[in-house]
Amino acid sequence: MDDAPSCTPQDLIRWSEALAGIARTGLGFTDSLYERERFEEVLAVAADIRVAAGSHFESDTLVDEWMKGVGAGVAGYQTPKVAIGAVVGNDEGEILLVQRADSGVWLYPTGWADIGYSPAEVAIKEVAEETGIECEVVGLIGVLDGLRRGFSRIPLYSLVFHCRAVGGALAAHPLETSDVGWFREDELPSPLAGAESWGPMAFAAIRGDALPPHFDPPRDPPWRT
Structure with missing residues (x-):
């Protein structure tokens, strides 16, 4: 046993x-x-x-x-919802994070996929709405299973993009975020949601490391922990 x-x-x-x-x-x-x-x-x-x-x-x-x-x-036909996340870096190697108004936790800008937008377009829109920063999409960091990773209580897939800041100024969304800011890898704010899961991938992308998109590997059977 x-x-x-x-x-x-x-x-x-x-x-x-x-x-x-x-x-x-x-x-x-x-x-x-x-x-x-x-x-x-x-x-x-x-x-x-x-x-x-x-x-x-x-x-x-x-x-x-x-x-x-x-x-x-x-x-x-029941399928997981789709969330879009944006890991935005600047020339100083910092990451753009928002403090969510509903929970108080810090995370990269993220939101539900919108009909009529491509995933990359949603990433750009979410960053602008939540932080005031204009960005361009560099590439896909990974596709994460929210239920499997334990950061969601509903079925969702999170598409996380690497983005580069190209303009704008920090401005927290009046309803969705209570604060926004740029942070170095060794000076991240608290409480921070799931950084042990996405942090290494995020800063590797910001540094310019050549890594393939991440995905959760198959399990056999898939119901095992």
Whole structure:
């Protein structure tokens, strides 16, 4: 029994969201009453798992919220949300960080992908809106699985771009950010969200190190920690 894999609350959240996604996708692609009943049972089990992981909502509430996202056909296929992050560097080798107004933590500018924009265009827009800095996109640092890395409680993929500042002046967004600033690698602010995960990649990009885009390697099976 000593070799049994450990289970964390984040694992439970990941498994719960995976089951809920499978069930909602199934509901969107079947007209069989029998299959719909089975998928709704799976959804209820997923909600119980999420409650066990520490959800602030009751199981019935979670099921109701998940059911609101059930569509028909392709529109009902459940996929992770997409977030766009921008690691912006300047000529002094500093990184541009924002203090989020909702949580108080520091992070590079990031936001949800917008329809009608390419991912790189979203990166430029988010930086300008959140910090007042104008930037150009240099390249892709990586694609990160938010649930797997533990920095999200909902399914999301984060596309993180390396950007270079080309103009503008620091100006915090009046609603989204409470502060903005440039920081050296050895003088990062606190509290800082997940720097152990993205920090080395971010400053390697700012230094100009030639690195391939990062991605979370496949697991076998994918449900293991």
